[in-house]
Amino acid sequence: MVQRLTDTEIDAALKELAGWRRVEGRSAIARSFKFADFNQAFGFMARIALMAEKLDHHPEWSNVYNRVEITLTTHDAGGISARDLKLARFIDSL
Numbered sequence: 001m002v003q004r005l006t007d008t009e010i011d012a013a014l015k016e017l018a019g020w021r022r023v024e025g026r027s028a029i030a031r032s033f034k035f036a037d038f039n040q041a042f043g044f045m046a047r048i049a050l051m052a053e054k055l056d057h058h059p060e061w062s063n064v065y066n067r068v069e070i071t072l073t074t075h076d077a078g079g080i081s082a083r084d085l086k087l088a089r090f091i092d093s094l
């Protein structure tokens with residue numbers, strides 16, 4: 001069973017995950033992305049989708065044209081876990 005991280009651990013991790021923020025009122029992190037067009041945005045999502053399947057860890061997300069909103073949390077842990085940080089780091093590497 002994956003462990004949820006403590007507030008201190010999350011705050012420390014967010015210092016190196018620039019652009020990610022904690023979601024008000026729930027234990028999750030989120031980041032907004034904006035691309036040149038839909039093609040760029042959807043290509044980005046496709047790459048994340050392949051990694052999400054590999055990790056068995058899936059984002060909550062939405063897309064409107066060139067914008068992608070991503071929220072990460074670990075349902076199995078009832079909060080933010082190391083899996084969310086791993087996926088966030090992968091997303092930032094794209």
Ligand SMILES: C[C@H](O)[C@H](O)[C@H]1CNC2=NC(N)=NC(=O)C2=N1
Pocket residue numbers: 056057058059060072073074075076077
């Ligand atoms: C049954 C399945 O392995 C689980 O539901 C996985 C799938 N993807 C998941 N994704 C996320 N973000 N959190 C989870 O707890 C989670 N659990």
